[in-house]
Amino acid sequence: MKTLTEIYRYAADKLTSAGVEDAAFDARVIFETVFDVKYNQLVLNPDMKYDESLEEEFGKMLDERISGRPLQYIIGEWDFMGFTFKVGEGVLIPRPETEMLVEYAVDKMKSITNPVVFDLCSGSGCIGLSIKKLLPSARVFMVEKSDDALRYLETNRENLGLARETVAIKGDILNGYEGFSSLPKPDVIISNPPYIKSEEIPTLQKEVQLEPKMALDGGEDGYIFYRCLAEKWVPYINEGGYIAVECGEEQAEEISGIFSAYCEKTEILDDFSGIQRIVAGLK
Numbered sequence: 001m002k003t004l005t006e007i008y009r010y011a012a013d014k015l016t017s018a019g020v021e022d023a024a025f026d027a028r029v030i031f032e033t034v035f036d037v038k039y040n041q042l043v044l045n046p047d048m049k050y051d052e053s054l055e056e057e058f059g060k061m062l063d064e065r066i067s068g069r070p071l072q073y074i075i076g077e078w079d080f081m082g083f084t085f086k087v088g089e090g091v092l093i094p095r096p097e098t099e100m101l102v103e104y105a106v107d108k109m110k111s112i113t114n115p116v117v118f119d120l121c122s123g124s125g126c127i128g129l130s131i132k133k134l135l136p137s138a139r140v141f142m143v144e145k146s147d148d149a150l151r152y153l154e155t156n157r158e159n160l161g162l163a164r165e166t167v168a169i170k171g172d173i174l175n176g177y178e179g180f181s182s183l184p185k186p187d188v189i190i191s192n193p194p195y196i197k198s199e200e201i202p203t204l205q206k207e208v209q210l211e212p213k214m215a216l217d218g219g220e221d222g223y224i225f226y227r228c229l230a231e232k233w234v235p236y237i238n239e240g241g242y243i244a245v246e247c248g249e250e251q252a253e254e255i256s257g258i259f260s261a262y263c264e265k266t267e268i269l270d271d272f273s274g275i276q277r278i279v280a281g282l283k
Contacts, residue, residue: 003047005039007055011062018066026071034058035076057187068206081130086155090148092215094126096190098270101278103245104269105190108242108280110133114188115241118143119171120233122216122226126165127154127190132166137261141167141183145175146214160237173225176232187241194218194227195248214254222248226255230281234262237283252276 002010005137008031014184017022028039034054042048064074072093077086080094083104087093105127114203119128122142140245144150150170157163171180173193195218201209208216218224226245235245243263247255255264256279263281271277 002139004035004042004050005047007031008039008042010226011058014062014159015065020065022218023234024054026065026208027104029071030061036063037224058111068210070210072212076235080126081134083126083130083133083160085124085126086152086159087124087261088211089210090146090151091210092123092192093136094124097273097275097277098127098246100271101192102127102134102246103192104126104278104280105131105188105244106134108244109138112187112241113137114139114230116238117141118183118189118233120189120191120229121145121193121215122153122168123149123192125156125168127192129156129160129162129165131190132162133160136165139184141169141186143167143169143171143180145170145172145211147186148212149215154282157276173233174228176228177236178232185236185238186233187221187238189237189243190245191225191243193229195222195225195246195251197222222251223254223258226258227231230262232269234281234283236261239283242280242282246277247279249275255279255282 013026014023015027019223020026035050036055058062061074072087074087077084078094081099085094116139117131119142122128122144125142128142131138144153147229153168157166194216197214198217201216252268256268258265259281266281268276269278
């Protein structure tokens with residue numbers, strides 16, 4: 001019988017040999033998930049016993065990762081802003097840089113009483129639901145077009161105890177604010193919309209290509225959703241409110257220009273890698 005230490009080392013070596021990026025990290029996450037053992041426990045007790053029947057499941061997960069399936073889909077959940085969100089095929093994976101968008105929004109909203117918040121292109125709900133957890137006074141409305149993503153959104157609302165405290169709406173944000181008769185006017189609009197050029201999607205990492213195209217494709221130039229947000233949503237933001245969006249590399253200046261026609265002023269924030277990642281427009 002192998003020790004857990006031997007099993008972990010085997011997994012890390014196997015993923016490394018297969019060319020998996022961040023192989024040691026991925027092996028550790030899969031290992032901890034399957035065997036329910038934290039790595040630091042293993043370091044302290046390298047010969048600890050385990051259920052041998054779990055080895056088959058562990059091997060299958062490693063093979064899935066080698067095939068290119070995203071780690072988050074294999075695990076079935078991922079942490080974001082300290083909360084755990086269910087994810088899988090059909091929904092965009094929450095990413096660390098998006099946490100910056102939430103932090104910015106929550107900080108700005110502290111000066112607004114009971115803010116009405118729209119999370120547009122909500123996906124798993126990680127943005128809107130995190131805002132509600134961190135700022136309970138916010139009235140959060142989340143709009144998502146994809147049926148697959150909506151299922152995860154509803155599950156996450158339930159799991160976080162927010163099913164009755166937030167509103168999820170199926171709809172296409174390209175129809176604009178006037179396409180949603182049930183929505184109040186917002187104080188804040190937050191969005192991580194699709195922003196990759198259509199022609200660039202086939203060139204993305206194979207893991208990213210397994211995420212829903214609907215959540216990636218920003219049209220011919222990558223700006224279709226930003227133009228829609230500026231033209232069809234920003235005019236309905238209450239005075240003193242704002243819009244904040246995530247964007248891709250080298251897009252921030254263009255988006256700032258798009259928003260400037262509808263906002264009193266705009267600002268751009270860099271992420272932890274020094275990439276211009278957040279664009280905000282103040283009404």
